[in-house]
Amino acid sequence: MRPHNKKHPHLERLLQKAMPVTLDNSSRVLILSDLHMGNGGRRDEFRRNAELVRAMLGSYYLEEQYSLVLNGDVEELFKFPLESIAQEWGDFYDLFLQFKEHGFFWKTYGNHDSSLIEETEYRLGSSLVEALKFQYGDETIFLFHGHQASELLWETYPIVSRSVVFFLRYIAKPFGIRNFSSAYNSRRKFAIEKSIYEFSNQAKLVSIIGHTHRPLFESLSKVDFLNYRIEELCRAYPEADLEQRTVIKQKIGSLKSELDACYKQGKKIGLRSGLYNTITIPSIFNSGCAIGKRGITALEIEGRKIRLVYWYNGKQSRRFISDRDNRPQELGSTGFFRIVLNEDSLDYVFSRLHLLA
Ligand SMILES: [Mn+2]
Numbered sequence: 001m002r003p004h005n006k007k008h009p010h011l012e013r014l015l016q017k018a019m020p021v022t023l024d025n026s027s028r029v030l031i032l033s034d035l036h037m038g039n040g041g042r043r044d045e046f047r048r049n050a051e052l053v054r055a056m057l058g059s060y061y062l063e064e065q066y067s068l069v070l071n072g073d074v075e076e077l078f079k080f081p082l083e084s085i086a087q088e089w090g091d092f093y094d095l096f097l098q099f100k101e102h103g104f105f106w107k108t109y110g111n112h113d114s115s116l117i118e119e120t121e122y123r124l125g126s127s128l129v130e131a132l133k134f135q136y137g138d139e140t141i142f143l144f145h146g147h148q149a150s151e152l153l154w155e156t157y158p159i160v161s162r163s164v165v166f167f168l169r170y171i172a173k174p175f176g177i178r179n180f181s182s183a184y185n186s187r188r189k190f191a192i193e194k195s196i197y198e199f200s201n202q203a204k205l206v207s208i209i210g211h212t213h214r215p216l217f218e219s220l221s222k223v224d225f226l227n228y229r230i231e232e233l234c235r236a237y238p239e240a241d242l243e244q245r246t247v248i249k250q251k252i253g254s255l256k257s258e259l260d261a262c263y264k265q266g267k268k269i270g271l272r273s274g275l276y277n278t279i280t281i282p283s284i285f286n287s288g289c290a291i292g293k294r295g296i297t298a299l300e301i302e303g304r305k306i307r308l309v310y311w312y313n314g315k316q317s318r319r320f321i322s323d324r325d326n327r328p329q330e331l332g333s334t335g336f337f338r339i340v341l342n343e344d345s346l347d348y349v350f351s352r353l354h355l356l357a
Contacts, residue, residue, distance in 0.1 A: 008199040014148055015203065018131035021104065023141075023301070028103070029134075029221055030061045031143065031299040033071035033210025034289035038080045038114065040088035045076065045291040050089070053290060055336050057095055066300075067103030068096060069132065071210045071287060072110025072145025082119060085208050093123045110211060111144035135299075139205070139350050141301075142191045146211030146286075149192045149199075157251040159202035184268035189214070193284060200283035206349060208285045208299060215297040217308040218281075226259045281347045297341070307343040311336060 023029070035053070038044030046053075059067065075085050086093070099105040107127045109116055115123050130143035154323045189212040233248050233255070240248055285306070288297030295312030314330065314337045328339040 006147075008195060010148060011196070011199045012203070014144060015133065015142055015205075018133040018142065019106065019129045019215050020133050021106070021136055023134045023136045025303045027301065027303065028066040029065065029069060029210055029301040030057075030066045031069045031071055031301070032290055033145065034073045034110070034213055034291065035070070036073055036076040036289075036291050037089050037092070038076045041086035043079060044088075046089070047289050049208045049290055049292070049296055050092075052094065052296060052313060052336055054092070055331060055334050056296070057099075057225075058313070058336070060331055060338070062095075062098060062102075065102040066099070067142060068099035068105045070096065070107040071143055071208065072087070072108050072147075073112040073210065074110075075113040075116070077113050077115055079264055082116070082122070086123065090123075092112060096124065097127075100127075108132060108143060108145050111147040136346060139346070140203075141208060142200070142355055143205045143208045146192060146196065146209030149151075149195045150271065159286070186245045190333070193286075197281075197284045199279055201353070204357065205288035206283055206285065206346075206353065208287065210289065211289055212286060213289040213291075214286055215308055216284055217299075217306075217339075223259065223262050226255050226262065230255050230259070246248070281353055282344070283353055283357065296355070304346050305343060306346055308341045309338055310341050311338050313337075 005065050032053075035046050039044040040047060042153065057068070075082065077085075096105055096107070105127050106129060107124050108129055108131055116125070116128060130148075131142065134141040135144065182209060193209075193216065194213075195214060197210060230252055233252050237245060237248050269320070285299055285308075287299045290296045290298075290309075295310055297310050300307045300309055314328075314335050328337040330337050
């Protein structure tokens, strides 16, 4: 039995009533959030990426037999009535439901679509829950939209200090994608992330949220990763032939200049905030959102791996930096690309959680 979490009783209650789903080593799950579907008009933020979402779900994740979790704010009910959304994007409902054929489809509700629980005519009603808990061996991955953490938030954090802002800015490496500036400016969102981070560490579980529109994926810090890669390459160098040595030299050169840039930036923002004994725990992940100006971020779980991926239209998107040295792959000849921004083994994630939190 998990110790009762006194500091975050509302999250503890949410965890208790979350729908359990068992994952195994062959499970594949795509987690996508914050689609904010509207009526197809100018104020509809989903419209821009609709064809990209259709292609990635229909021609990639369905083909690869993934299950699907839409983690809240799928419909934008603050601005549009459900009828107009269903009329414009009804074919997406068919697409979502197809994921039940080879796996599961669940939809958690967020603050923008929570009224759907009262809707009797809603087509995705049988898949709608407030929260999910993936049972992964003895471990738990807790999925919910994230707005629940703002309940009573200002009693817990009356003043969100500057150090919290620095801390979360450090956790949320910006990946070279610029479209979550609103999250950066909002202390309220930082506070939500921080309270979920604390809850996850205390409950020894991993939380996956959306809501703030800001992708979170903490494994090794970028600095640690770059150091580790350089170390690996130095060790490979003596064994390498002449041609390989040239490649290794080039790689080390570019890693080193990236590292220098990190240290230079670090002086400005503080490489570590010191809030958590200088160690960050990978206990909170955020899929980001599907309404980015340049593309879509999502989380993939494949067996014992978790990944943050970025999908974009190759014609529109400028160059950007991946934290890991992965190359983008085109989906057929659609002009849509997928790149892995970050990847880690879940065993490693849970080891860090148990050993360091
Ligand atoms: Mn939301």
